[in-house]
Amino acid sequence: MPRLILVLGDQLSDNLSALREAREGDVVVMAEVMDEASYVRHHPKKIAFVFAAMRKFANHLRGKGLTVAYTRLDDPENSQKIGGELIRRASEFDATEVIATEPGEWRLINILTYLPIKVHQRPDDRFFASHAEFENWAEGRKELRMEWFYRDMRRKTGLLMDGDRPAGGRWNFDHDNRKPARPDLLRQKPPEFEPDAVTAGVLDLVAARFPDNFGDLRPFRYATDRPGALKALRHFIDHALDEFGPYQDAMLLEDPHLNHSILSPYLNAGLLSPHEVCAAAATAHVDGKVRLNSAEGFIRQILGWREYMRGIYFLEGPDYTGRNALDHRRKLPWMYWGGETRMACMKAAIGQTRRLAYAHHIQRLMITGNFALLAGIDPARVHEWYLSVYIDAYEWVEAPNTIGMSQFADGGIVGSKPYVSSGNYINKMSDYCGSCAYSVSVRTGETACPFNLLYWDFLIRHRDRFETNPRMSRIYGNWDRMDADKRRAIRADAAAFLRRMSDGTVV
Ligand code: FAD
Ligand code: DLZ
Ligand code: SF4
Numbered sequence: 260m261p262r263l264i265l266v267l268g269d270q271l272s273d274n275l276s277a278l279r280e281a282r283e284g285d286v287v288v289m290a291e292v293m294d295e296a297s298y299v300r301h302h303p304k305k306i307a308f309v310f311a312a313m314r315k316f317a318n319h320l321r322g323k324g325l326t327v328a329y330t331r332l333d334d335p336e337n338s339q340k341i342g343g344e345l346i347r348r349a350s351e352f353d354a355t356e357v358i359a360t361e362p363g364e365w366r367l368i369n370i371l372t373y374l375p376i377k378v379h380q381r382p383d384d385r386f387f388a389s390h391a392e393f394e395n396w397a398e399g400r401k402e403l404r405m406e407w408f409y410r411d412m413r414r415k416t417g418l419l420m421d422g423d424r425p426a427g428g429r430w431n432f433d434h435d436n437r438k439p440a441r442p443d444l445l446r447q448k449p450p451e452f453e454p455d456a457v458t459a460g461v462l463d464l465v466a467a468r469f470p471d472n473f474g475d476l477r478p479f480r481y482a483t484d485r486p487g488a489l490k491a492l493r494h495f496i497d498h499a500l501d502e503f504g505p506y507q508d509a510m511l512l513e514d515p516h517l518n519h520s521i522l523s524p525y526l527n528a529g530l531l532s533p534h535e536v537c538a539a540a541a542t543a544h545v546d547g548k549v550r551l552n553s554a555e556g557f558i559r560q561i562l563g564w565r566e567y568m569r570g571i572y573f574l575e576g577p578d579y580t581g582r583n584a585l586d587h588r589r590k591l592p593w594m595y596w597g598g599e600t601r602m603a604c605m606k607a608a609i610g611q612t613r614r615l616a617y618a619h620h621i622q623r624l625m626i627t628g629n630f631a632l633l634a635g636i637d638p639a640r641v642h643e644w645y646l647s648v649y650i651d652a653y654e655w656v657e658a659p660n661t662i663g664m665s666q667f668a669d670g671g672i673v674g675s676k677p678y679v680s681s682g683n684y685i686n687k688m689s690d691y692c693g694s695c696a697y698s699v700s701v702r703t704g705e706t707a708c709p710f711n712l713l714y715w716d717f718l719i720r721h722r723d724r725f726e727t728n729p730r731m732s733r734i735y736g737n738w739d740r741m742d743a744d745k746r747r748a749i750r751a752d753a754a755a756f757l758r759r760m761s762d763g764t765v766v
Contacts, residue, residue, distance in 0.1 A: 262286075263348055263349060265289075265341075267289075267359075268312070269653055271313065274532075275360050275385070276382060276383065285326070286326050286328050287317075288328050288344060288348050289317050289327060290341060290344040296469070299647040300472045301647055302647060303465050304650055305649070306472075308479075311458040311483035315483055319485075346376060349376050357379065358379050361383045363383070364654040385533070388569075396408055405563055408563065408570070418538075419544070433556065436504045438505045438506060439509050442511055442514065442690070446518070447498035448516060449499075452487050458483050473613065473647070474612075475614050481524060488531045489531070492531060496548075499520065500554070503557050504554075504557070507619075510626070510691065512691060515611040515617065519620075526561070526651075533562070537561055540557050568664075568673075571659045571672060572658055575669070580654070581639065582669050583638050589635045592766070595631075595644055598765075599765045601697065602766070603691045603692065604626050604692070608623075612648050617651075625684065628641070628664075628666065629678065631666065632666050634713055635720070638666040641661055642666075645657050646658075660673075676730050679718070680710065681711045682708035685699070695708070702749060703749055715749050716757075
């Protein structure tokens with residue numbers, strides 16, 4: 260009796276646990292469905308990327324001799340649900356069992372668990388750490404910190420290790436990093452991929468079916484298959500990785516990518532494995548092509564942060580996305596969906612998000628995330644935004660970054676203190692402030708940088724919670740030493756700014 264093998268849009272890997280079990284007569288099921296394409300209003304580039312990559316992966320599997328039952332979005336028979344398609348295909352092929360790889364989202368895990376057909380959910384072992392390994396690591400610890408987990412992962416994998424010691428004698432080279440960048444016409448841009456016939460067909464479909472979603476569909480220059488993803492990896496290793504470390508926190512108006520890899524879409528969809536990406540970076544260092552602080556900084560993002568975020572998402576359970584430790588209730592301002600703003604940094608980060616479905620980590624954390632946290636936006640709305648607008652966004656990685664790292668809505672599980680800053684940090688790390696309607700050096704009044712006003716307002720609103728944090732007490736000392744009139748003015752101006760923002764006035 261044939262069995263169905265389910266392959267989801269972010270499971271496009273030859274070594275997927277479900278595919279490893281495929282035997283003669285089994286049918287691979289893949290389906291473009293509205294349920295998945297609309298649980299949030301995804302950026303059109305994200306939908307196009309997933310559909311094009313799914314179609315090409317289905318062709319690739321057929322080329323290997325597998326039978327693939329592929330449902331296109333506009334197939335008249337399409338039930339528009341993953342569960343519905345499994346039931347329909349089971350009856351078509353007389354199958355009574357489904358083999359699946361555990362999805363990266365509780366929503367879909369639950370759907371598969373309660374279907375009226377037996378679905379065996381196999382572990383997703385495309386990661387460095389299994390759920391059990393992360394749970395064992397977390398068990399009994401008073402505080403979870405990425406750095407300790409990362410060191411264990413380095414020891415386990417041997418990546419950048421000299422025996423049992425870290426290469427170069429240190430685990431972390433961040434103090435050599437975090438430099439601002441200057442515009443540089445010679446800096447390599449990520450490779451661009453002209454849409455082929457499959458991608459072009461998908462672009463037409465997405466243009467017709469999702470005309471109102473936030474974001475520009477065209478031009479579309481992402482790779483949508485493994486050969487393209489491998490080319491992007493090679494390009495990054497050869498042309499950008501060496502300066503990744505120093506410039507990983509920098510932001511420039513005219514350069515949305517800097518030395519970032521833009522590999523997250525391919526990693527998260529399964530077109531690249533984290534193992535091969537980390538190995539390529541480590542080898543480039545060993546071969547003398549890439550400095551250690553860059554190789555280490557890059558590997559830490561994948562072997563450390565990416566794995567750690569996945570561990571937290573599954574450890575914390577399905578209610579994680581609803582957490583709101585700081586009780587923030589404001590609506591997400593319209594500027595996040597492309598509405599006007601006078602803040603040059605927000606305009607830059609949101610503008611490139613609209614164009615590219617991409618912003619790098621510091622833009623997500625210290626511009627759009629920082630603002631949302633300082634302004635007290637409801638973290639559920641912030642989470643919905645990040646899950647919608649980025650081409651690499653899947654809940655297992657997006658939610659811990661947003662709810663945890665960026666919004667402190669988990670009360671300090673991911674980060675020991677909130678990632679907040681005044682305009683000073685943004686000015687130091689970017690060239691945004693020069694073209695802004697606000698002035699970064701002004702602390703009160705109409706022209707004051709909103710990050711300056713909101714920074715203090717946030718800290719004072721949450722004084723009870725953060726004052727006792729040893730990493731933050733000094734900041735409260737600075738506030739207390741400030742002139743009383745100035746403190747009053749900052750609070751009053753912050754309140755007026757938030758009122759204007761909530762009223763829908765352009766801020
Ligand atoms: P690079 O800077 O080149 O980093 C290399 C790789 O490291 C990335 O491709 C990614 O796989 C991994 N990585 C780096 N930082 C993180 C991190 N904090 N968590 C997990 N992996 C990381 N990343 C996603 O993949 N999907 C998301 O939906 C997502 N949402 C985010 C939301 C917020 C609020 C924040 C602050 C960060 C989010 N990130 C997310 C993490 C990070 O911003 C992206 O991984 C990174 O910007 C992707 O671009 P890149 O490939 O050029 O990364
Ligand atoms: C993101 C996405 C989109 C837009 N569409 C589909 C789809 O039509 N079919 C599918 O199998 N997967 C899609 N995906 C990816 C899923 O949403 C993803 O598998 C879950 O969110 C779990 O990570
Ligand atoms: Fe952003 Fe403030 Fe700088 Fe304007 S002045 S770009 S709002 S940090």
